Every structure is written in C-alpha cells, then in structure tokens.
Amino acid sequence: MTKVLVTGGAGYIGSHVVDMLINRGYTVVVFDNLYTGHVEAVHKDATFIKGDLLDKPAVDQVFADHQFDGILHFASHTLVGESMEKPWLYLRDNAVAASNLLEAAAAGGVKRFILSSTANLFDDPAVIPIVAEERIVPGSPYGESKYIIERYLHWMERIYGMAYCCLRYFNASGAHPDGHIGEDHTPEYHLIPIILQVALGQREKLTIFGEDYDTPDGTCIRDYIHVMDLAEAHVLAFEALADGKSRKFNLGNGKGYSIREVLETARVITGETIPAVTGARRPGDPATLIADSTRITNELGWRPEFASLHQIIETAWNWHKSHPNGYTSK
Numbered sequence: 123m124t125k126v127l128v129t130g131g132a133g134y135i136g137s138h139v140v141d142m143l144i145n146r147g148y149t150v151v152v153f154d155n156l157y158t159g160h161v162e163a164v165h166k167d168a169t170f171i172k173g174d175l176l177d178k179p180a181v182d183q184v185f186a187d188h189q190f191d192g193i194l195h196f197a198s199h200t201l202v203g204e205s206m207e208k209p210w211l212y213l214r215d216n217a218v219a220a221s222n223l224l225e226a227a228a229a230g231g232v233k234r235f236i237l238s239s240t241a242n243l244f245d246d247p248a249v250i251p252i253v254a255e256e257r258i259v260p261g262s263p264y265g266e267s268k269y270i271i272e273r274y275l276h277w278m279e280r281i282y283g284m285a286y287c288c289l290r291y292f293n294a295s296g297a298h299p300d301g302h303i304g305e306d307h308t309p310e311y312h313l314i315p316i317i318l319q320v321a322l323g324q325r326e327k328l329t330i331f332g333e334d335y336d337t338p339d340g341t342c343i344r345d346y347i348h349v350m351d352l353a354e355a356h357v358l359a360f361e362a363l364a365d366g367k368s369r370k371f372n373l374g375n376g377k378g379y380s381i382r383e384v385l386e387t388a389r390v391i392t393g394e395t396i397p398a399v400t401g402a403r404r405p406g407d408p409a410t411l412i413a414d415s416t417r418i419t420n421e422l423g424w425r426p427e428f429a430s431l432h433q434i435i436e437t438a439w440n441w442h443k444s445h446p447n448g449y450t451s452k
C-alpha cells in the first residue's frame with residue numbers, strides 16, 4: 123500500500139485530501155500542530171501525530187518511525203493580510219518548516235512531493251485568466267514564502283531526484299458533499315463562510331471591501347474552486363509523479379464571480395436576506411483573479427466536477443448549517 127505523510131492534514135484543504143486518500147486505499151499519516159486545524163477533521167483511519175514542523179527532532183522522529191512513498195505538504199500560515207503585518211511568520215516560519223521537512227524527506231529517500239501553493243504568486247499578471255507559465259511576482263510575504271519552497275523543491279529534484287508538483291490554488295471553497303468536514307477558521311476571513319455566518323445570524327452583516335473596482339459591478343472577481351476538486355487534483359498529481367517528472371499547475375474553475383454574485387447566490391440558497399454594506403477596499407486585493415487550468419486538464423485530465431457557484435455555496439451551506447460552531451458543534 124502506498125504510504126503518504128500529509129502535513130496540515132487537520133486543516134481545511136488537508137482534511138478533504140486525507141479523506142479522499144483514505145477512500146482511495148492510501149495509508150495516511152497526518153502531522154499537524156493544530157494551530158488552525160482540528161483533530162476532529164482527520165479521517166479516523168489516518169494515523170494522527172500532533173507536532174510542529176519547526177521542531178526538527180519531532181520531524182526526524184516521524185521519518186525514523188515511517189517509510190513514506192510521498193508527502194503532501196499543507197501545513198503553513200496562509201493569510202495574505204496577516205503576512206503583511208507579521209512577515210516573519212511567513213518568510214521565516216513557513217520556510218523553516220518546509221526546510222526541516224524537506225531535509226528529513228530527502229534523507230528518508232522520499233521521491234514524491236506535493237506542495238500546496240498559491241495564486242498569490244501572480245501579483246502582476248500579463249493576461250487573465252492566469253496561465254501556468256505566468257511570470258512570478260509574489261503579492262505578499264505569504265506568496266513569497268510559497269515561492270521560496272518552490273525554489274527549495276527545484277534543488278531537491280536536482281540533487282536528490284525528488285519529483286514535485288506545485289499546485290497553485292485560487293479561492294478554495296465549499297465543503298465535502300456529505301457535510302462531515304468543511305471550513306472552520308477562527309477568526310474567519312474568507313468571503314463565503316462570512317456570508318454564511320451572516321445567514322446563520324452569527325454576524326450582523328457582510329462588509330463588501332470596495333465597490334469601486336474596474337469590474338462590471340464594481341466588486342472584486344475571484345475564481346472559487348471547490349475543495350473536492352482541489353482534493354481530486356492532489357490525488358491525480360500524486361499518481362502522476364510516479365513517472366518522476368516535476369510539474370506546476372494553476373488550479374481554478376476558470377470562471378470568475380464577483381462578491382455581489384456570490385452574495386446573491388447565497389441569498390437564493392439560504393433563503394436569508396444577508397444584509398451587506400459597502401466598506402473600504404482591503405489593501406492588497408487585485409480587482410480580478412481567474413485561473414487558467416488548461417495545463418492540468420491537458421496533462422492529467424483534471425476537470426472541476428463542482429464547478430458551479432451554486433454547488434460550491436450549497437455544500438458550504440450544508441456544512442455551516444449542520445456545524446454552526448464548526449467542529450465544536452455537537
């Protein structure tokens with residue numbers, strides 16, 4: 123059986139990938155410090171280790187105890203805004219965590235590595251939708267930290283023959299269709315869960331960060347990609363790496379939706395009014411971010427299955443309704 127290490131497997135995207143890997147017959151070890159993750163999100167058939175990648179002896183112990191066929195690396199600080207206020211959490215901690223992991227992985231002979239990367243590498247795209255070949259201009263210390271790790275991987279491949287795949291996600295969203303796992307951040311910063319918290323009466327209103335952008339309705343356009351489609355891409359990419367060839371893919375729906383469109387769709391799905399007011403722009407927000415995922419479609423046959431905004435918000439709503447307080451809900 124193929125045995126993989128999933129760092130950050132208790133987090134939002136990681137837990138959906140772990141669930142899929144287990145259901146496809148993989149043996150999974152999750153390593154997570156539970157800084158933002160939830161142990162309840164981890165599939166019961168995965169081996170869970172609570173630990174921090176900054177703790178090198180703890181990382182080395184995992185590799186002393188297990189022989190892995192590959193690694194999927196999610197564990198990271200992930201907030202663009204926070205990274206502008208606390209850059210060293212990103213420029214140092216994300217990078218040191220990855221270097222501890224990669225040093226141990228290379229010593230342990232691991233030959234396949236999947237990196238959870240980001241659209242924040244593309245702060246100045248020449249063309250939208252953004253193609254995989256686009257020039258890299260990190261938009262924040264968060265994006266920079268992922269780029270540093272992408273560069274580490276370049277050298278891991280050259281020196282140790284470790285094949286890698288960088289998956290650069292756009293806006294991960296939605297929840298498992300059966301509603302047993304979903305998005306649970308405290309505090310919450312992302313648009314769809316915030317809208318659904320307003321629908322549940324947990325927040326008074328949505329503040330739309332700027333309605334004066336150069337877009338048809340003046341609000342920012344984003345490419346929302348369902349977390350199950352992201353999970354499928356990870357499994358496909360992991361299987362593909364068996365040929366020893368490294369890859370980099372952009373992952374999105376290829377369709378953009380404005381904040382107003384997301385809000386209107388959520389109003390229809392929830393049947394709630396969801397009050398909204400216009401606020402100031404959020405620093406660092408580009409007007410439009412849309413992915414061109416042609417490369418992964420052509421190379422791996424990946425296609426989003428939950429491509430409509432309706433499906434995305436419906437699965438998220440299903441999770442939020444059944445878990446109004448996230449994983450602490452009874």
Ligand code: UDP
Pocket residue numbers: 202292293311312313314316328329330331332342343344381404407
């Ligand atoms: N947004 C908003 N109000 C909120 C949260 C987010 O208007 O309370 C906007 C945000 O400015 C961006 C879009 O919604 O234009 C998506 O934001 P999110 O934080 O979900 O993802 P990001 O685009 O930062 O990856």
